[in-house]
Amino acid sequence: MSMIKVTNLTFAYDGSYDNIFENVNFQIDTDWKLGFTGRNGRGKTTFLNLLLGKLEYSGTITANVEFEYFPFRVEHKENHTIDVVADIYPDYEHWQLLREFSLLRVSEDVLYRPFESLSNGEQTKVLLAALFLKENSFLLIDEPTNHLDIHARKLVSDYLKGKAGYVVVSHDRAFLDNCVDHILSINKTDIEIRKGNFSSWWENKQRQDNFEMAENDKLRKDVKRLSEAAKRTNDWSHEVEKTKNGTRNSGLRVDRGFVSHKAAKMMKRSKSLEHRQQSAIEDKSRLLQNVESSESLKISQLAYHKHQLVELDRVAIQYGDKEVCRDVDFAIEQGDRIAIYGPNGSGKSSLLKLICGENIPYSGTLRVGSQLKISYVSQDTSHLRGDLSDFARSNGIDESLFKSILRKLDFSRLQFEKDIASFSGGQKKKVLIAKSLCERVHLHVWDEPLNFVDVISRMQIEELLLEHSPTILFVEHDSEFCNNIATKVVELEG
Missing domain, CATH: 3.40.50.300 (P-loop containing nucleotide triphosphate hydrolases)
Incomplete structure (x- = not known):
């Protein structure tokens, strides 16, 4: 050791x-x-x-x-x-x-x-x-x-x-x-x-974050209360000062020694309140430094005119002499969150691409609803480069919404000025996910969307899918994510 x-x-x-x-x-x-x-x-x-x-x-x-x-x-x-x-x-x-x-x-x-x-x-x-x-x-x-x-x-x-x-x-x-x-x-x-x-660390972190947020609220109220008290004391001391060289409304002369003593006492109290206020502000500034922001994401999926969006009947995919999958039968209905499982090479990505309209050699029957709009997130991020604003424009998505989602996924404003090619693997994946969330479609198809994506962002995406229940077909190897999200499972044997 x-x-x-x-x-x-x-x-x-x-x-x-x-x-x-x-x-x-x-x-x-x-x-x-x-x-x-x-x-x-x-x-x-x-x-x-x-x-x-x-x-x-x-x-x-x-x-x-x-x-x-x-x-x-x-x-x-x-x-x-x-x-x-x-x-x-x-x-x-x-x-x-x-x-x-x-x-x-x-x-x-x-x-x-x-x-x-x-x-x-x-x-x-x-x-x-x-x-x-x-x-x-x-x-x-x-x-x-x-x-x-x-x-x-x-x-x-x-x-x-x-x-x-x-x-x-x-x-x-x-x-x-x-x-x-x-x-x-x-x-x-x-x-x-x-x-x-990880679970015990996350539980401790949530407990610490909740404590700091409660302390922050308490200190914020203290700062407000002390500020108002200091203002009142300051106003009173000014009123008392006015009486030092004047008379009360009754016309009686005022004891200037008493007034000076009272004014000094109020000034001392005002300074004390100010000191306590500053101390509370300093205590407040020590809080929330490591509290992770994980604001809720939103998705607005289009309603399709039929309950069933896609159906596969005895579908097989074959590249040359190699058959990667066969006898695949399942349907995608509105509200389904379908996870496709299977070992590497069992045809998961090929199935997703086939459903999205790519020219994949197959046999069997594939029925895709007419005018069905699909948003696809690919495994591959190597093509991503250039400015985020240009990326939003070229993909026909709302730039403000796109950047707002990225902010919620922990992008700094400084990140918006960089070339996408310089982003980390996880940040590039977030660009594709944010783009997909901005697209007005009937079906989301995501191929290993969480590769390189940090845990807190994964939890945000989980919350989004559970709250809004969009229709989604996905391949993902994070077992916790799949167990929490999937309403149906399609397993390929390979």
């Missing part, structure tokens, strides 16, 4: 006026299993790069261990997998690799296939196995779940549960709950560590 100590860490990117981290202090036990969470764009990957020594910073990071980062960069994906593993860790023992493969349910024969021929899930598992071959290292695992289906996520989570000495970035609540014993969270103003899994 050893400690990783971070002291007075301050960092900003060149040309930026805002520090991403400022005077951050904490320490990590290298035997911990840490889940790393925080809103998109807060600097999770940046912090991992600071630990790796890739960026210059002020302050100190001390550690008696080496850091290893996942995912590894594979330069030659055409090489056999066994050679890819050897490039990552030349001194590994073959039996140790097979032990890790067994835990991850990877067959030995993948070693003798080109790495690029492996599915995304298989590639992830192979690289994780290679990562855990390295001893005396603290492992930095950056979003390992993005290319894993629900079953593979559970398998990898169980695998990590049996390990120690890592920090894993993930936005999947069930995944984190199963495999971590501490949470490292990037808040608005600091980084904190709490013992427990």
Whole structure:
């Protein structure tokens, strides 16, 4: 056991006026299993790069261990997998690799296939196995779940549960709950560590947020009351001052010594109230610094003139000699929230594209309602670039509404001035989701919309779908999200 100590860490990117981290202090036990969470764009990957020594910073990071980062960069994906593993860790023992493969349910024969021929899930598992071959290292695992289906996520989570000495970035609540014993969270103003899994951290955070909001309301009322009392006292002292050189309405002379004493007393009281008011304002300013805004989102879906929107009857999709799915039967009716499950390669994305009107080779019967308007969110964000205002105009959506939704999803106003190509993966996904929410359609079709999207935004989207009950067909591997949202499930065997 050893400690990783971070002291007075301050960092900003060149040309930026805002520090991403400022005077951050904490320490990590290298035997911990840490889940790393925080809103998109807060600097999770940046912090991992600071630990790796890739960026210059002020302050100190001390550690008696080496850091290893996942995912590894594979330069030659055409090489056999066994050679890819050897490039990552030349001194590994073959039996140790097979032990890790067994835990991850990877067959030995993948070693003798080109790495690029492996599915995304298989590639992830192979690289994780290679990562855990390295001893005396603290492992930095950056979003390992993005290319894993629900079953593979559970398998990898169980695998990590049996390990120690890592920090894993993930936005999947069930995944984190199963495999971590501490949470490292990037808040608005600091980084904190709490013992427990994600659910216990979230419960504590909500309790703290609710306490701070109640205290804030109480102090706001105190400030208002003290301000009004100070004003009254100030008005009274002015009235008393007027009597020092004059008479009362009765015409009697006033005792100036008494008046001066009373005026001084009122002035002292006014100063005391002012001091208490300022103290209350300072106490108030310490609150709400890390309270996450998660305002409700809205969706306004068009009503379709028929109850049934789409029907598939014994649909099969085949690319050349490869049949990816067959005998698919289901209907989409108004108000349905349908989740499509299935292992990677089972045709989930192809089905969504087929329903959206893409030229996908299929057999069987597909009936799509006449003049049905569909909004589609793709897995792919690589095409996103340019200005947000231009993006809104080119897609025919209301710019004010579009940006309002992004603000609610934790975009800063400064973000609106940047090129979309510079956004994080989660921020790009939010652009596509916000666009979809702005579109006036009968049906929403979302393909893995939550990849890279932070946990709090996922909860906002959940609340939206539960409150407004739009008709939606989606593929998503976040089991918590699916369990909360889906009213029907279509499972593809693959």
